[in-house]
Structure formats: structure tokens, C-alpha cells
Amino acid sequence: MTKTATSPATRASPTVNLHVLGPVLALLLLIALGAWLNPNFLSYGNVTNVLARSAFIGIIAVGMTFVITAGGIDLSVGAMAAFVAGLMILAMNSLIPIMGVGIPVILAGMAVAMVAGFIAGWLNGFLVAKVGIEAFIVTLGSMGIYRSLVTWIADGGTLSLNFDLRTLYRPVYYDGILGVAWPIIVFAAVAILGEILMRRTAFGRHCAAIGANEQVARYSAVNVDRVRIATFVLLGMLVGLATIMYVPRLGSASGSTGVLWELEAIAAVIIGGTVLKGGFGRVWGTVIGVLILSLIGNILNLASLVSPYLNGTIQGVIVILAVVLQREKKAAGAR
Amino acid sequence: MGDAVTASASLGATPGPEGAAAPVLAISGVSMRFGAVQVLFDIDFDLRAGEVHALIGENGAGKSTTMKILAGYQPPSGGQVLLDGAPVDFAGSQQAEAAGVVMIHQEFNLAQQLTVEENIFLGRELRRGPFLDHRRMQAESRALLERLNCAVDPRAAVSDISVPNRQMVEIAKALGREARVLIMDEPTAVLTTRETEILLEQIDRLRAAGTAILYTSHKLDEVARIADRVTVLRDGRHVLTAPASDLSTDRMAEVMVGRELSDLFPPKPLPGDETVLKVEGITIPGLIHDAGFTLRRGEVLGFAGLVGAGRTELMEAIVGLRHAAGRVEIKGQQLAGGSVRAARQAGLVYLTEDRKEKGLLLGKDLTQNLTLLALDRFTNLLIDRQAEAAALDRAITEFDIRAGDRGMNVGNLSGGNQQKLLLAKTMLAEPDIVIIDEPTRGIDIGTKQQIYAFIAALAAAGKSVIVVSSELPEVIGLSNRVAVMAEGRIAGVLEGDEINEQTIVRLAIGMAGSEARAS
Numbered sequence: 001m002t003k004t005a006t007s008p009a010t011r012a013s014p015t016v017n018l019h020v021l022g023p024v025l026a027l028l029l030l031i032a033l034g035a036w037l038n039p040n041f042l043s044y045g046n047v048t049n050v051l052a053r054s055a056f057i058g059i060i061a062v063g064m065t066f067v068i069t070a071g072g073i074d075l076s077v078g079a080m081a082a083f084v085a086g087l088m089i090l091a092m093n094s095l096i097p098i099m100g101v102g103i104p105v106i107l108a109g110m111a112v113a114m115v116a117g118f119i120a121g122w123l124n125g126f127l128v129a130k131v132g133i134e135a136f137i138v139t140l141g142s143m144g145i146y147r148s149l150v151t152w153i154a155d156g157g158t159l160s161l162n163f164d165l166r167t168l169y170r171p172v173y174y175d176g177i178l179g180v181a182w183p184i185i186v187f188a189a190v191a192i193l194g195e196i197l198m199r200r201t202a203f204g205r206h207c208a209a210i211g212a213n214e215q216v217a218r219y220s221a222v223n224v225d226r227v228r229i230a231t232f233v234l235l236g237m238l239v240g241l242a243t244i245m246y247v248p249r250l251g252s253a254s255g256s257t258g259v260l261w262e263l264e265a266i267a268a269v270i271i272g273g274t275v276l277k278g279g280f281g282r283v284w285g286t287v288i289g290v291l292i293l294s295l296i297g298n299i300l301n302l303a304s305l306v307s308p309y310l311n312g313t314i315q316g317v318i319v320i321l322a323v324v325l326q327r328e329k330k331a332a333g334a335r
Numbered sequence: 336m337g338d339a340v341t342a343s344a345s346l347g348a349t350p351g352p353e354g355a356a357a358p359v360l361a362i363s364g365v366s367m368r369f370g371a372v373q374v375l376f377d378i379d380f381d382l383r384a385g386e387v388h389a390l391i392g393e394n395g396a397g398k399s400t401t402m403k404i405l406a407g408y409q410p411p412s413g414g415q416v417l418l419d420g421a422p423v424d425f426a427g428s429q430q431a432e433a434a435g436v437v438m439i440h441q442e443f444n445l446a447q448q449l450t451v452e453e454n455i456f457l458g459r460e461l462r463r464g465p466f467l468d469h470r471r472m473q474a475e476s477r478a479l480l481e482r483l484n485c486a487v488d489p490r491a492a493v494s495d496i497s498v499p500n501r502q503m504v505e506i507a508k509a510l511g512r513e514a515r516v517l518i519m520d521e522p523t524a525v526l527t528t529r530e531t532e533i534l535l536e537q538i539d540r541l542r543a544a545g546t547a548i549l550y551t552s553h554k555l556d557e558v559a560r561i562a563d564r565v566t567v568l569r570d571g572r573h574v575l576t577a578p579a580s581d582l583s584t585d586r587m588a589e590v591m592v593g594r595e596l597s598d599l600f601p602p603k604p605l606p607g608d609e610t611v612l613k614v615e616g617i618t619i620p621g622l623i624h625d626a627g628f629t630l631r632r633g634e635v636l637g638f639a640g641l642v643g644a645g646r647t648e649l650m651e652a653i654v655g656l657r658h659a660a661g662r663v664e665i666k667g668q669q670l671a672g673g674s675v676r677a678a679r680q681a682g683l684v685y686l687t688e689d690r691k692e693k694g695l696l697l698g699k700d701l702t703q704n705l706t707l708l709a710l711d712r713f714t715n716l717l718i719d720r721q722a723e724a725a726a727l728d729r730a731i732t733e734f735d736i737r738a739g740d741r742g743m744n745v746g747n748l749s750g751g752n753q754q755k756l757l758l759a760k761t762m763l764a765e766p767d768i769v770i771i772d773e774p775t776r777g778i779d780i781g782t783k784q785q786i787y788a789f790i791a792a793l794a795a796a797g798k799s800v801i802v803v804s805s806e807l808p809e810v811i812g813l814s815n816r817v818a819v820m821a822e823g824r825i826a827g828v829l830e831g832d833e834i835n836e837q838t839i840v841r842l843a844i845g846m847a848g849s850e851a852r853a854s
Contacts, residue, residue: 196717200720201717212696212699213696215693216693219656219675219685219694221678221708221764
């Protein structure tokens with residue numbers, strides 16, 4: 001349709017720059033809009049609140065970036081987070097009689113979360129890579145399984161962490177260093193490490209190669225199965241990490257914990273410019289995507305311009321817009 | 336719409352007197368630029384009814400772009416496209432097809448999951464009432480394929496039929512569309528000699544029926560055999576248009592390259608005595624039966640055979656891309672099967688015949704492609720990007736890779752440069768044994784010569800090379816020994832004077848196996 005579709009040389013033209021800068025511009029625009037609508041928007045309290053809340057999705061979305069870049073998808077992360085949270089609470093509560101209320105119990109709970117995330121991610125990855133079932137199907141299945149398992153271990157209600165332990169654990173969400181909350185610090189660390197992993201290591205390069213063309217990767221001596229499993233394991237462990245940050249916030253888990261997280265994470269990845277079909281991913285873009293999504297909700301809450309109930313509508317429009325932009329980039333890059 | 340089978344025959348009434356016929360489709364003064372890069376300069380080219388007009392040139396000479404402009408895929412930056420003498424402005428390939436101009440691509444445009452019949456009638460399905468008339472479509476498909484001497488069942492899925500047959504289906508599809516102008520982009524690149532012959536006969540028939548045909552091929556003997564006129568492009572410029580009868584293949588090659596070609600093949604270096612690779616009893620049920628051979632240090636071993644004889648499958652089994660029974664020994668050490676990585680660590684690498692689907696990431700830049708196989712050599716926790724850039728510099732010089740811009744997508748490189756990049760990528764792994772499958776498929780003669788020189792230099796440097804090729808001159812010109820495969824078996828290994836076309840062909844078609852082995 002457009003002239004760019006037939007002209008490879010226009011790749012280097014401003015179209016691409018817009019593609020790279022698009023998400024950043026959108027984020028800056030949102031910040032300006034928020035500041036203009038409500039003076040409290042840029043206050044320390046609000047910024048901390050927005051960033052800390054987006055940390056869970058953000059940590060998961062960084063892992064999702066790798067899975068999607070390698071040509072996969074994981075729909076189970078929200079349910080997995082709920083299940084891991086349930087297991088973690090259950091484990092900590094049952095350890096109190098043995099170990100007493102104290103930091104060791106919390107550390108044990110954290111270990112449970114990481115191990116559970118590892119196993120859950122590995123299972124997804126194994127079924128995708130070794131058994132050869134499509135990632136969409138595998139994780140659609142595991143999503144249902146984890147969701148029902150957490151409902152079952154909570155007996156349809158809510159699993160609550162022991163009250164004394166909760167008091168002890170609370171600072172992990174609410175405190176921080178130098179006024180920066182822990183979830184924000186962890187999210188930032190994950191994002192920076194993720195960006196390095198994606199851009200500067202063989203693993204990141206291999207993820208992109210597999211997503212771009214699995215055959216080429218195989219013929220280039222890339223261990224495709226192992227890399228693919230590793231992306232799911234990485235994501236599972238990041239789900240575990242997100243859960244560790246999430247549990248102290250409410251101190252409970254139920255069948256409705258983490259509902260729709262998978263979609264928010266995937267949306268953030270796509271808004272950030274990672275190609276849904278795989279082959280190209282950028283972690284910093286995902287971080288921007290997460291911030292865009294959570295800022296929209298925040299601005300709607302602060303400004304009474306549009307009903308906050310329309311949050312989902314606006315987020316949806318943004319996701320679709322991001323994909324349209326992506327497609328134009330692809331057309332321009334076509335042979 | 337109408338009866339597809341008789342459609343092009345009825346067009347036979349239209350062509351004018353031989354030779355003086357007015358062009359059906361032409362371009363006049365056409366130029367083309369992509370951004371800052373101009374790829375075509377003031378090109379004139381025309382196609383007449385009942386004529387085969389060959390368009391030849393090296394990779395990157397502008398053949399593909401010219402064809403795409405003629406077939407309506409791209410509007411030219413300057414100049415005109417003329418249909419029946421009147422300027423047209425095709426808004427896309429569909430419009431061109433509606434006007435009877437059909438292009439058959441080198442990479443097939445077939446829906447893999449659909450059947451042959453569904454592909455042939457895609458977009459113009461015959462109906463009876465609201466339902467598809469499968470019976471009639473099948474009958475017509477069968478008739479079209481019969482004209483091509485192609486025995487494919489119209490009900491077979493395209494993914495299940497062989498590559499040459501897919502080519503025939505593409506042509507049948509074009510025939511069914513009542514093509515007045517047929518643009519064929521290297522139709523024989525994937526065909527064997529016998530299949531090529533069938534295709535050329537069919538082209539003869541289409542010509543007699545009045546179809547205007549644009550034909551491209553790197554195989555100049557084919558061009559000499561089939562073309563009425565030949566046009567040569569070089570570096571985006573029109574060099575020559577002449578009756579094919581006035582041009583020898585040597586002359587064509589010279590005009591294409593723009594210089595005189597010295598001997599195409601360099602002298603063969605002498606191999607050493609040490610056996611570096613020993614393959615025994617490789618068997619893949621239904622594909623390869625008990626194949627074994629040895630390879631010496633500094634030797635070039637050719638693998639000849641018909642398409643489908645199992646050469647590629649055997650090589651893929653040896654490097655661990657396919658599961659197979661049997662034993663592979665590298666310098667006396669047994670190689671663990673099923674791992675490309677293990678093979679590479681043992682110094683054995685395989686360069687695929689399918690550079691677009693298996694060799695290169697077309698949507699990535701040169702650097703990422705170059706270092707993918709040997710990435711561990713550039714990685715010390717983090718990838719050393721300076722070392723990568725330096726490696727690309729070296730590869731560009733050493734292999735004479737011509738890329739407009741280092742950051743460009745590999746998919747935008749010409750075939751020859753892609754192949755050179757693939758070679759560079761493979762050599763970066765510092766192998767001792769290289770298996771090169773179809774080293775020069777779809778590559779112009781100038782680049783071919785470079786690649787041949789490179790292979791000889793490898794052998795001279797003490798590396799061992801296996802060359803799998805369907806082009807007999809290539810196998811004969813490069814190899815110290817030639818293994819010939821037929822139906823999944825190694826039918827014989829030829830040495831010295833036995834290496835000639837006749838012996839190879841006899842072995843390849845399954846004749847005289849014992850005779851050759853007796854030597």
C-alpha cells in the first residue's frame with residue numbers, strides 16, 4: 001500500500017526512528033498529561049505508588065520478553081503467580097510451628113517461591129520444546145491448572161499469611177533504601193540485567209535467532225530446545241520473584257490473585273516493540289510498556305476526566321496502536 | 336474464468352508475423368532507485384508474443400527488479416511500462432495478472448497446506464451454485480499438469496510433493512490463468528537435468544502457442560537452448576540485446592561479467608594421506624541405506640546424484656541434524672550423534688543448500704548472521720561487539736561481500752553475497768572439515784569462480800571439503816574424488832580418469848554400479 005512497502009532503503013529513514021522512539025514519546029506524553037491534569041501526579045507518593053504497583057507485572061514482563069522473542073508465549077503467568085503465592089503462604093504458615101515467627105521462615109518461603117517458579121516454568125518449557133506442543137496450548141492448559149489448584153488449596157476462599165509473620169514481611173513491599181521502595185529496586189535490577197542479557201549475551205542472541213527462524217538456529221549449532229526451555233524457566237523464576245514482592249503487600253492469595261496479569265505482561269511486551277511472532281525483543285521497551293499501562297490507570301484515577309472503568313478500553317487501544325506501528329516497520333523492512 | 340485448458344491455445348491466433356511482432360509488454364527508459372541507491376538505469380526491454388526472451392546478468396545486475404516492474408510488483412521510479420504499446424500503471428501484481436502478465440517466483444508462492452488443485456484455482460475457484468466444484472477443478476488441474484508431463488495427484492497437499500513438482504504446479508497455475516506473458520525467475524534452479532528438459536519442452540510449446548516468455552537462468556546452456564533473444568544487464572545497465580543464435584555461452588558469460596573469464600576452476604591441490612573423516616553404515620529408514628566413505632586431509636570429495644538421491648540427508652545425518660544409525664569418526668574419535676554443536680566442536684561444519692530458510696536470518700543484519708555459529712568465540716560472559724565488528728570487516732574483505740550498508744538486513748543482499756556471507760559464517764567456526772551443499776545454487780558466474788577458488792584454497796590449506804552439487808561440471812572441476820549417490824546408497828566412488836560426466840550419470844541413474852566399483 002505505502003511506497004515504503006517496496007523500498008528496502010527507506011528502512012534507515014525516520015520511520016524506524018519513530019518506531020524506536022514511539023513508546024518513549026508516548027510515555028513522555030502521558031507524564032506531561034498527568035502532570036498537567038493533576039499537580040499531585042509527580043509527587044513522591046504517587047510516583048512510588050505507580051512504580052511499586054507496576055513492579056509485579058514489570059518483573060514478569062521482562063521474562064515474557066524473552067519467551068516472546070524466542071517465538072513462544074506464556075499465558076499461565078498470572079495463574080502461576082497466584083499458585084506460587086498460595087504455596088508460599090501455605091509453606092510459611094506450616095513452618096511457623098517448627099521454626100517460629102522469624103526471618104528464616106520468610107527466607108524459606110522465598111526459596112519455595114523460587115523453586116516453584118522454576119519447576120512451573122520448566123514444565124511449560126519442557127512440554128513446548130521436547131514434547132512439541134505449541135506454547136499457546138501448553139500455557140493455556142497450565143493456566144487453567146494453576147488457577148484451579150490455587151482455588152483448591154485455598155478451598156475456594158483466601159489463604160492468609162500468619163498475622164505476626166505478615167508484620168515482619170511487610171517491609172519487603174513497603175520499605176526500601178533511600179526512599180526507593182524494594183519492589184522498584186528489584187524491578188529496576190531485573191530490567192537492567194534483562195536488558196544486558198538480551199543485548200549483550202549469547203543467550204539473548206540465540207533467543208532472537210530462534211524466534212526469527214528456528215531452522216537457521218538449529219543449523220547454526222544453537223541448542224534450540226535448551227534455549228527455549230531456559231526462556232520459560234527464566235520467566236517462571238521471575239514469576240516467583242514477583243510473587244515474593246507481592247505477598248507482603250496483601251499477605252494473602254486467592255483464586256482471584258493475579259487475574260489478567262498474563263495479558264498485561266504480554267501487552268507491555270508488545271507496546272515496547274517486541275515482535276509477537278518472535279525474532280526481535282527489547283527489554284527496555286517492555287519496561288516502558290509496563291509504565292505506559294500503569295500510568296494510564298493512574299491518570300484516570302487521579303483526573304476525573306474519563307471514568308476509570310474505561311481503563312481497559314484505553315489500554316486496549318494502545319496495544320492495538322502499538323501493533324499497527326510494528327506492522328508498518330515490518331512492511332518497511334521487507335525485501 | 337473460461338476453459339483454462341484451451342485458453343492459451345486460443346491465444347495462438349493473435350501473434351503477428353514472426354520476428355516483427357509488436358511487443359506485448361515492454362518497459363521503456365525505466366530507472367529504479369531505492370532511497371539513495373539506484374539499481375536500474377534507463378532500461379529498455381520488450382517481450383513479444385511467441386518469443387522467449389532471456390534476461391541474464393550477475394547477481395545484483397537488476398534482473399529481479401526488472402522482472403518485478405514488468406509484473407506489476409513495483410512501480411518504476413522513472414520510465415514507462417507499456418502493455419500492447421499503451422502505457423499502463425499496474426497498481427499491483429493482481430492487476431498485472433488480470434492483464435495476463437504472470438510471474439513465477441524463484442521462491443514458490445504456493446499455500447503449503449492446500450492441495451495442488453486448490454492452489455491452481457486459488458482466487459478463481461470454480462463453483463456449482465454456492466459450492467466449490469471440486470470435480471471440475473480436479474479434472475482441469477489434471478489436464479494442466481498432464482500438459483507439463485507432471486504426474487502429481489491434484490488432491491495431494493503441496494507440502495507433500497517434491498520441489499520440482501512444486502515448480503510444475505506453479506507453472507500449471509500460471510497456465511490456468513491464461514497467461515499471455517509468463518515471467519520465469521530461474522525456474523530450473525531446483526530442477527534436475529531431466530526435469531529441466533521437460534520444462535524446456537513445455538516452454539517450447541507455450542511459445543508455439545503465442546505466449547511471450549521472459550526467462551532467466553544462471554545456466555547459460557539452457558539460455559542458449561531455449562531463448563530467441565538475449566538481453567544482458569550489468570550493474571543495473573542494459574549492455575546488450577541480441578538474437579540468441581548470435582551468442583555463444585562463453586560470449587554471454589563475458590558480457591555478463593564484463594571481462595574475459597579465465598579458467599573457471601582453479602587447479603586441484605593434492606590431498607594428504609591422513610584420514611580425517613570416516614563414515615560407516617549411516618542408515619535412515621527410507622532415505623539412506625548403509626552409506627559409508629572416508630575423507631582425507633586436504634581433499635575435496637564431490638557428491639553427485641539426482642535430486643532426491645539422499646545426498647543432503649546423508650550430510651545432515653553426519654553432522655547431527657538428523658537421527659540416523661551408523662558411525663562417524665573424526666580423526667579417530669567417534670562423534671556423538673544428534674548434536675550439531677558436538678560436530679562443530681570436533682571441527683566439522685555443514686553449510687546448507689537452503690541459505691534462505693536454513694542458513695541465514697534474513698531479517699537480521701550482517702554481524703548477527705556472521706557470528707551466530709561461532710558466537711562462543713566472541714563471548715566471554717558478554718558478547719564482544721568490537722571483535723564482532725572486526726570479524727565482519729575481515730569477512731567483507733576476505734570473501735568480497737558487497738553490502739551497501741553493514742547494518743542492512745541480510746535478506747536485502749543479492750544471492751551471491753548471501754552465499755559468501757554464509758561461507759564466511761561457516762569459516763568463522765574454524766572447521767577442519769567443511770561440507771558445502773550446493774555451493775553455487777542461484778549464483779552468477781563471477782561469484783561462482785570466487786567460490787571455486789575459495790574451496791581450492793581451503794583444501795590447499797589442509798582443510799577437507801565435501802562438495803555436494805547437482806551441477807556436474809562443478810563436481811568434476813573441483814573434486815579429487817567423486818562419490819555418486821543413487822536412491823539413498825553410495826553407488827560408487829570415482830577417482831582420476833573415472834571422474835567424467837558419463838560415468839557419473841550412469842551411476843546416478845542406477846546403471847553400472849558394479850562396473851565402477853570394480854576399479
